[in-house]
Amino acid sequence: MAFIPHTPDDVREMLDTIGVASIDELFDEIPATLRAGPLTGIPPAMSEMQIGRLMSERAARDGRPLNFIGAGAYEHHIPAAVWAITTRGEIYTAYTPYQAEASQGTLQTIYEYQSMIASLTAMEVSNASLYDGASGLAEACLMSVRANRRSKSSRILMPRAVNPIYRKCSGAIAGNQGLRFEEVAFDPSTGQTAVESLAGYEGDDITAIVIQQPNFFGVLEDVDRLTDWGHAHGALVIAVVNPTSLALLKPPGEWGEKGVDIAVGEGQPLGVPLSSGGPYFGFMATRMEHVRQMPGRIVGRTLDLDGRPGFTLTLQAREQHIRRGKATSNICTNQGLLMTAATIYLSIVGPEGLERIASASMARTAQLAAAACAVDGVRAAFVSPRFHEILLRLDTPVAAVLEALASRGIAGGYDASGDYPELAPALLVCATETKTDEDIARYANALAAALGAARAA
Amino acid sequence: MAFIPHTPDDVREMLDTIGVASIDELFDEIPATLRAGPLTGIPPAMSEMQIGRLMSERAARDGRPLNFIGAGAYEHHIPAAVWAITTRGEIYTAYTPYQAEASQGTLQTIYEYQSMIASLTAMEVSNASLYDGASGLAEACLMSVRANRRSKSSRILMPRAVNPIYRKCSGAIAGNQGLRFEEVAFDPSTGQTAVESLAGYEGDDITAIVIQQPNFFGVLEDVDRLTDWGHAHGALVIAVVNPTSLALLKPPGEWGEKGVDIAVGEGQPLGVPLSSGGPYFGFMATRMEHVRQMPGRIVGRTLDLDGRPGFTLTLQAREQHIRRGKATSNICTNQGLLMTAATIYLSIVGPEGLERIASASMARTAQLAAAACAVDGVRAAFVSPRFHEILLRLDTPVAAVLEALASRGIAGGYDASGDYPELAPALLVCATETKTDEDIARYANALAAALGAARAA
Amino acid sequence: MNPTPASAIAAPREPTIFDLSRSGRRAEAQMPQAMAADVPPALRRRRRPLLPEVSELQAVRHYTRLSQLNFSIDTHFYPLGSCTMKYNPRGCNQYAMLPEFLGRHPLAPVVQGQGYLQCMYELQEMLKEVTGMQGVSLTPMAGAQGEFAGVAMIRAYHHARGDLDRTEIIVPEAAHGTNPATATMCGMKVIEIPCNADGDCDIESLRKVVGPRTAGIMLTNPSTLGVFERHIAELRALVHDAGGLLYYDGANLNAILGKVRPGDMGFDVIHMNLHKTFSTPHGGGGPGAGAVGVGARLLPFLPIPVVGCDAKGYRYLDERDLPQSIGRLSGFMGNSGVLLRAYIYMRMVGREGMQRIGEYATLNANYLLARFRHEGFEPAYPTRRATHEFILTMKHSARDLGVTAMDFAKRLLDFGYHAPTTYFPLLVPECLLIEPTETEAKEALDGFVAAMVAIRKESVEDAALLKGAPHTLPVRRLDDVRAAKHLDLTWKPAA
Amino acid sequence: MNPTPASAIAAPREPTIFDLSRSGRRAEAQMPQAMAADVPPALRRRRRPLLPEVSELQAVRHYTRLSQLNFSIDTHFYPLGSCTMKYNPRGCNQYAMLPEFLGRHPLAPVVQGQGYLQCMYELQEMLKEVTGMQGVSLTPMAGAQGEFAGVAMIRAYHHARGDLDRTEIIVPEAAHGTNPATATMCGMKVIEIPCNADGDCDIESLRKVVGPRTAGIMLTNPSTLGVFERHIAELRALVHDAGGLLYYDGANLNAILGKVRPGDMGFDVIHMNLHKTFSTPHGGGGPGAGAVGVGARLLPFLPIPVVGCDAKGYRYLDERDLPQSIGRLSGFMGNSGVLLRAYIYMRMVGREGMQRIGEYATLNANYLLARFRHEGFEPAYPTRRATHEFILTMKHSARDLGVTAMDFAKRLLDFGYHAPTTYFPLLVPECLLIEPTETEAKEALDGFVAAMVAIRKESVEDAALLKGAPHTLPVRRLDDVRAAKHLDLTWKPAA
Numbered sequence A, B: 001m002a003f004i005p006h007t008p009d010d011v012r013e014m015l016d017t018i019g020v021a022s023i024d025e026l027f028d029e030i031p032a033t034l035r036a037g038p039l040t041g042i043p044p045a046m047s048e049m050q051i052g053r054l055m056s057e058r059a060a061r062d063g064r065p066l067n068f069i070g071a072g073a074y075e076h077h078i079p080a081a082v083w084a085i086t087t088r089g090e091i092y093t094a095y096t097p098y099q100a101e102a103s104q105g106t107l108q109t110i111y112e113y114q115s116m117i118a119s120l121t122a123m124e125v126s127n128a129s130l131y132d133g134a135s136g137l138a139e140a141c142l143m144s145v146r147a148n149r150r151s152k153s154s155r156i157l158m159p160r161a162v163n164p165i166y167r168k169c170s171g172a173i174a175g176n177q178g179l180r181f182e183e184v185a186f187d188p189s190t191g192q193t194a195v196e197s198l199a200g201y202e203g204d205d206i207t208a209i210v211i212q213q214p215n216f217f218g219v220l221e222d223v224d225r226l227t228d229w230g231h232a233h234g235a236l237v238i239a240v241v242n243p244t245s246l247a248l249l250k251p252p253g254e255w256g257e258k259g260v261d262i263a264v265g266e267g268q269p270l271g272v273p274l275s276s277g278g279p280y281f282g283f284m285a286t287r288m289e290h291v292r293q294m295p296g297r298i299v300g301r302t303l304d305l306d307g308r309p310g311f312t313l314t315l316q317a318r319e320q321h322i323r324r325g326k327a328t329s330n331i332c333t334n335q336g337l338l339m340t341a342a343t344i345y346l347s348i349v350g351p352e353g354l355e356r357i358a359s360a361s362m363a364r365t366a367q368l369a370a371a372a373c374a375v376d377g378v379r380a381a382f383v384s385p386r387f388h389e390i391l392l393r394l395d396t397p398v399a400a401v402l403e404a405l406a407s408r409g410i411a412g413g414y415d416a417s418g419d420y421p422e423l424a425p426a427l428l429v430c431a432t433e434t435k436t437d438e439d440i441a442r443y444a445n446a447l448a449a450a451l452g453a454a455r456a457a
Numbered sequence C, D: 001m002n003p004t005p006a007s008a009i010a011a012p013r014e015p016t017i018f019d020l021s022r023s024g025r026r027a028e029a030q031m032p033q034a035m036a037a038d039v040p041p042a043l044r045r046r047r048r049p050l051l052p053e054v055s056e057l058q059a060v061r062h063y064t065r066l067s068q069l070n071f072s073i074d075t076h077f078y079p080l081g082s083c084t085m086k087y088n089p090r091g092c093n094q095y096a097m098l099p100e101f102l103g104r105h106p107l108a109p110v111v112q113g114q115g116y117l118q119c120m121y122e123l124q125e126m127l128k129e130v131t132g133m134q135g136v137s138l139t140p141m142a143g144a145q146g147e148f149a150g151v152a153m154i155r156a157y158h159h160a161r162g163d164l165d166r167t168e169i170i171v172p173e174a175a176h177g178t179n180p181a182t183a184t185m186c187g188m189k190v191i192e193i194p195c196n197a198d199g200d201c202d203i204e205s206l207r208k209v210v211g212p213r214t215a216g217i218m219l220t221n222p223s224t225l226g227v228f229e230r231h232i233a234e235l236r237a238l239v240h241d242a243g244g245l246l247y248y249d250g251a252n253l254n255a256i257l258g259k260v261r262p263g264d265m266g267f268d269v270i271h272m273n274l275h276k277t278f279s280t281p282h283g284g285g286g287p288g289a290g291a292v293g294v295g296a297r298l299l300p301f302l303p304i305p306v307v308g309c310d311a312k313g314y315r316y317l318d319e320r321d322l323p324q325s326i327g328r329l330s331g332f333m334g335n336s337g338v339l340l341r342a343y344i345y346m347r348m349v350g351r352e353g354m355q356r357i358g359e360y361a362t363l364n365a366n367y368l369l370a371r372f373r374h375e376g377f378e379p380a381y382p383t384r385r386a387t388h389e390f391i392l393t394m395k396h397s398a399r400d401l402g403v404t405a406m407d408f409a410k411r412l413l414d415f416g417y418h419a420p421t422t423y424f425p426l427l428v429p430e431c432l433l434i435e436p437t438e439t440e441a442k443e444a445l446d447g448f449v450a451a452m453v454a455i456r457k458e459s460v461e462d463a464a465l466l467k468g469a470p471h472t473l474p475v476r477r478l479d480d481v482r483a484a485k486h487l488d489l490t491w492k493p494a495a
Ligand SMILES: Cc1ncc(COP(=O)(O)O)c(C=O)c1O
Pocket: A331, A332, A333, C082, C083, C142, C143, C144, C145, C176, C178, C179, C220, C224, C249, C251, C252, C273, C288, C289, C290
């Protein structure tokens, strides 16, 4: 019996102790009519050897394409030490640290993580993680409604240049509580969210405005002006940021005159593998004044009976297990393991490493942009400053191009044509520090070939 | 500076404390004429990201052929838990347990390992590992000279059916101390070492006789008769055994009337990956009466100051760091990590698992033998009972056949023609529990195709 | 049993990673080539973030040492009720972390993901089979998000029928906190109903609150009281007849695997905690995976993406395929790596093994309960069988000796056992919710009973010993009140 | 500094795996299909071996807990002299363990191993470069086997020249035990010569013993006394002129990387401990890798296989290519996986980094020595620079207080520091051989000095505290005499 240690002797002794004749008798409170038959739809057991071979075959089928997709998940080098430690049994197989004294490792790690996120974002406090960046934005929007007591509208300004999946996810999650999202246009020439386009909302009751930096196109927004606009109009400001970029870019806590109110983002770039989309983690940071409105777990440093410092979960009165229907969120299990990986990652790369990673990613993308735009039939959608992504406009439909690139072992970018028909055919591509001169040349050549073939067809 | 933590401030302070102006000054005792120039032959540093990519590319070049080679190294399933634990920092980065109190984990593991090896071989004591099976046999031969005080000849009977590399290695290592190895022929029809062929040595001073079970051809020897012959003629008996096979086969401690005197073997099948030949580990077990002649580390259970049990290195007076030129061997660093993996492996598979692995390997090899011998131009060299290897005789040279199999992604066996010209063209093949019906069919088909092509050419 | 166990390793307390930091130190091997980046000055960061500057060895040593301060399944018996802390097979991790799986971008063309997608498709099918549901979506990232998906689907269902007044979700008072929190998050009103003395839902109370405003009921079964709800049929009839739907909190699925199927029992939607029943690791607080299964009525509303299969292979079904979907709950398709682990686990356990899980989890819990009963401990529901877990109440010890469930819990740590869940469910006073899981051997259970007996003896002889516990851990009992009052949530350099 | 540190985790002492065993228990997921095997009855095993019967969880938990009882680089400062306990980069492990490398059979055709063989070829080339030698063989499996290869080559060289009387190997008394043991194992006679008060070899003594029977001399440089041998040129001339060869024990190569090259110094053969200088992990006692490098005279005698390269690619050179080879020392080509790790490490460190290793190892050692000197500890060679390591002698403390080097060593464990090497080299009384390595930060060194100072204070105030140390580890000081007298080497079931 896989993973069940009982010997026949054990079972006998245990049944005797209980005073029943069979295991089945233990289920005698279940009405007979409800009892299930055999699970014929489940295949027979495989040994670890067999499943290992099966999984290796399936993995081989997926292959290891040279990846130029970003669009919310970014390929960065992950130091080997990160996952060697993160998968240690004491980390990997521990539960949420409810028993603080028996979980100081996890708790101190969270405290260190909170400190790093707060510093990266230049905010005062951070929670212990949310599910991911997309749902994190939804949580931030819900939080803004609680935190902005002066606003009664539950109206959120959401630029169209924000990641479309984040927008959908916010709608799906926060829509149920009656939040309304107003789409703010981007400037078709720069790809930026122009403050001018907010003019129509002057005087309205706006709960919050969302600013993504860099935005979905990779373009850098004028975050200072947008932030100040929000605050001037009584709105809270929610920043969605790429954590790697914060090594180079002004952190949300310093945007505009006052800094933003809530900063969220996808933590994946910090040491978490792409892994088909998860598990990642969302980070969230805010001002101390809003800490009690923040969802998710928070760890604090305190003292023990002997007066020595230690760490424990705190402000639990915000949470579902205490406050139940009145909690700040229903989140319980979060993304502890990934948060741990990120903490180790940040410790290893440090401030210098993160800056170099960000710079190299930016430089590689500039190189990629130049190489791609030199290809016939390709041009940049916008000429604005960008971080590590660029939206290309092609002269043929993107789907066929991506297919052709795939057949050459390249994951060639994200087809943004569906999300932005006004820009179609549009291809969002990304390069990070993992890409070399040769990789970029290979991409440009393959792209030229694919476009040539598409045109010929 | 990779892996060097010093900041410029650190260096300055440290130099000041020492009282020198530069690091270079610390080397002022080295005569200037000896100083080396720059190491131009070493390439510039690569980051972990770069070396990771390079290694991945090189690994991809090697591929993952379907393997049917044995000949001393065997592909078995390794439970994931084995290396997940073995590579834990506390195991992976500890030194030899000189400070027993700070090394109870390693020491208890060795004690458990010794117990398992002793029981598997049915011998009284085991050491903590030797380098590998081949060099382990050399050590056993040297040990037999020390342990067989009645013998003055240093003559060792070495069957020709013993793994040729083991024979070469024993010669290379033990030859320097004047040991002489006498080759004992095998029966050309059975592949066994016939007791009859020992007749020529009756009455001689023989220090030891080596018996490998199964022998290099995979054939099972008549170990009882050979052992008794050895003892009857004043020789010690050295067994070379495959540890997996011991789940099914009579253990050396029970061979003949008295059991063998020294049992050695290659530990690799017990949870150690093939890994191009190493690191593996050699195991060695003996009778208590010979324990002081055994090379290598030994752990014993003892008591601490409070009378509680604990583990420590013992009988160190045999070893080089105490006895120096008079030690039982020069071995110091052994194969601790692999011994640990094997201990965890044996704990997880247990007696039932090991038996099933052995049976499945034997059964799969029988299947492979049948499938291969059904191919035109292939026949079994011997018809004797065998464990999980079979020597095939082909009707065309083996090298070309192996090349053809390699081009189909198969590692097709070991070309034994060089070691045994009298049997050429001879191909030694192996199947373990890792092989399926489909694998074996694939092999047989590929073999048929390769032979067909060779014949046609 | 050793009441004051030996310390494992002598280690001075571990400073924070920031305390180890020195300006200018760095892990050179992890630095990419320096390249110039052209950031507009106005958008440039001015001061570097306060990240630690340590060597790779320092980081490795620090987090290795920190990890040793944790209890975990891999090191301790961990009978945390409602959490199903069973063995997390290492094979699941190894094969889910194959380089191809780790390296796959979520938006890569599906031709570059047929292996992965096949696993996901088959996982959906297997989850349908074990729950008896008609459709499954894997996207929710934990139990709570699965609940959210479920309630949102119920809401969408009523809305799609124009039934807009159904704004109430009924929740038994024993429910996990996420249930009412979820209902609120979905814009619903929470109506709590009590449980009776035997741990079943109080049907009369239900009858009183059910009606035309009822969107649905959220039921945990076995309930968090550790007993199987015996009035399923009545409950179902009452709620369905009133036009409401039935939500099954499947966090406790481990108890009934292969014994009953929520779909067969008439439930409309279920979330499963794959990180419990299907043994993906908890990672010190996640990640989880809260897949949802639905009956026919809710099929159109499943959250996207779902994995479909046609002649061309596997692909994601999205808005175009499921136009009534409640939408997307995550950036891609949830915690894929967790889903892979659950898939591998289910394949390893297989058809017969799946049935045994529920059986042996139940055997272990009932054995423990029987042992405790024989030793004179007090079960909260003495007339009931345990399911995969059960509750002891320490109320007498609290009343007579002033020794609480918390004191027992903390003292257990000294004995090398993780504590059971304490003070949940809230309605049982001084409760310990104990879930041994099927992967623990009888000896571990016996050892745990022996520890509890020893501690009870201590509680009589030396209550202060328990009040001061733990004594042998890296810290003594921590001051939670102080933590909340003097908020210290981030490290700051010494002034 | 915390002289009585908090315990890390409360854990009852760990039983042996056999104590956990129960008949009939098994890890089902690891069982292959049951298949019948046709073993002749006379050859069949009758009783099953006494292997533990435990669940996978029990095994995982047991060995995880055992591991926590160890000190290691990843958890502690580990200044074990002559052992170079530096950081073992995790990247070396990760990339050496790629599935293709792990799965490659040693006898697979070389076309299925060009990636691996290229690494090995380049490793040979790099080792030639850092040693200044003409040829390298990677096959020896540890330092001692490297020594064996070296002495065997010296022997083969003389024999090949018909010079059969050279049967003596000269070894300075400070040499590591493996040196004389190796010479004996090669059938040589060991001639020991003393060192002088400054730690150099005594040239006069050498002059006396060198002659027509001299096969060679084995020199460790920096010597195990932690100093650089200053009379290399004289030594070399003396031995070479007498017709002997010079063997370099390169276990201490870390100290001189990029500063001097044994080949340039005129040595004929060197072994390197890749598991020291090139940072492959020690694994609680191995594996190692003891590659040998040789000058022109010994090239024909290198142990096989060696990796060669021609137009068709990389291949193993064997008996046919090197007919005078001393032969094979291992089943295949030694500890390949260790060699891969060393290769990765060397590539990551690179040209400039290689030079810095020696520099910073030397800086750390000299800094520690200076700190200890300032604190009043007594260096064994006060007139000398430290190399990568140095010796303190506790002889005064032993004489005046009865507190020995061993007592200091054991008490250091309580402070969370692994002890230095004790009582080696044998000729310095009450010695502690201290090697910090270049990967330790200044703070670790300062902490270590502070601990030694605190312990010295204790030794004056409360010698018994040190005599009884360690106090905070899983066991107190162990009785080695008893261990050797009452041999208990294997577990036996209780009678
Ligand atoms: C009964 C019950 N429901 C829901 C949940 C919430 O699951 P999660 O923590 O994965 O969000 C839990 C988990 O603790 C639970 O025990």
